[in-house]
Amino acid sequence: MAQSFKDILNSGKFVITSEIGPPKGSNIGTMLHHIDILKGRVDALNVTDHQSSVMRFPSIGGALAIVERGGEAILQMTCRDRNRLALQAELLFAHTRGVRNVLCLTGDAVVVGDHKTAKGVFDLDSSQLLRMIRLLESGKDMGGNDLDGGVAFCAGAIVTPEADPPGPQMIKFEKKIDAGAEFFQTQAIYDLDNFRRFMDHARKFKVKVLAGIVLLTSAPMAKFMNKNVPGIVVPQPLIDELAGAPKGEALRRGIEIAGRMIREIREKKLCDGAHIMAIGKEEVVPDILKAAGME
């Protein structure tokens, strides 16, 4: 049997994960294609959970497709759309279907998405969800009842190294560790000096950290993220580098930048791995790995 994600995390190998975005609709062909081209090239694949509060095919559906196709799935689970009953039930279901990894997120606000008048649930937050997983593993549910058949998950969470201000974020980071997070995927990082400073702190804790690498596809896209995405800072030299690419070559330049960053993070052992988010450009993840010297 192939090694589990948990085993790989603990093996000391530089871990690579990536991400699948389910479709808006029932046509899952493209998603399955992305799973097929990536499952053998990365150690595990996340499936996003109505990312940015945009209603899509569910993360559990994507995670099952990964498992069925022989890949290792990381189920992204937000607290935005389900109360504690529904979250627990879905974890029981996921376990029975071979999903062994969960990324716990609070979730984006409903009002930033495409169903702006929907009720946001947020019965739990990410740290409470992490603790709930550990509780289920002990054989109990949140109502204090015994479970007939338990679960076991490798549970992870998110941290934003460039959060402004950093103080509240670092307390939350430690609370997630206390709650049982075994690994962290970071929000996109671009300034490796800042990331190193974050890792100097994070290394004090017994958790694995995967650097978040969001593929830059153009200078305007980088500027858009700087303006609109909390905790993402793309330094000006990288924007200039993308802007200086010949016409039609900006994506190629973005792939080079992502590959270069992963290579540097790996060679300098800044953290334990990288999580590649290509956001609609999953086709080029193998090119990023090649640029990183990992294929």
Add this chain to the structure above:
Amino acid sequence: MIRSITQQKPMAEIIGHCEGASKVFIVGCGTCTTLTRTGGQPEVVKMADRLREANKEVTGWMVLPVACDELTSEALEENRDAIAGADTLLIMTCAFGVQTIAMHIDKPVVPALDTLFIGKEKAPGLFGEICVQCGECVLADTGGICPVAGCHKGMVNGPCGGTNKGKCEIDSNKDCVWTLIYEKLEKLGRLDRMRAYQPPKNYHVEPRPGRIIIPFDARSEDDGTKL
């Protein structure tokens, strides 16, 4: 002071609710909706003009001192004839006032306002949400600043990933309450309170609809005042 914060419904919706009613009596409130300029005398007078423009007869209007209090039934008596002559009452108070008036008058009531939240005026013209009556007060651990009311997601264990330069992901004009709480606890030397885990909230401390009986004797003993 605690305030009920309201905003006026679209005129088309108000007129729609008054369909079939040719005669309307308007009620405003001298307290919260006067402060928010949604149901004080100037707004009531303006509403009367707009109803007339929509071919409604306004049989009269009044601004109750405090629409939600016990004296409302007596105050309404003063306008008994004008109210009796109306098909519908258009109420420019918060939902507390609308329901109080509905208890005393056997006529259809139409709210002209939507009640947004219970809050206070933080600066002239700026109203903010203060408490959502969650029934499980966490202020001891949060520097006296409420994250249940102040955080869009009601998070009790620190900020979400949407916090940005001290502001909220849903609106850069809204403060991230967890930045405010962090700064306050830091000033108090109590950041350990923020590090402490807060378990999931009990959303049914007093299951909705809220109903509680406070014995008269116990109440007078507890607060030490003679009632």
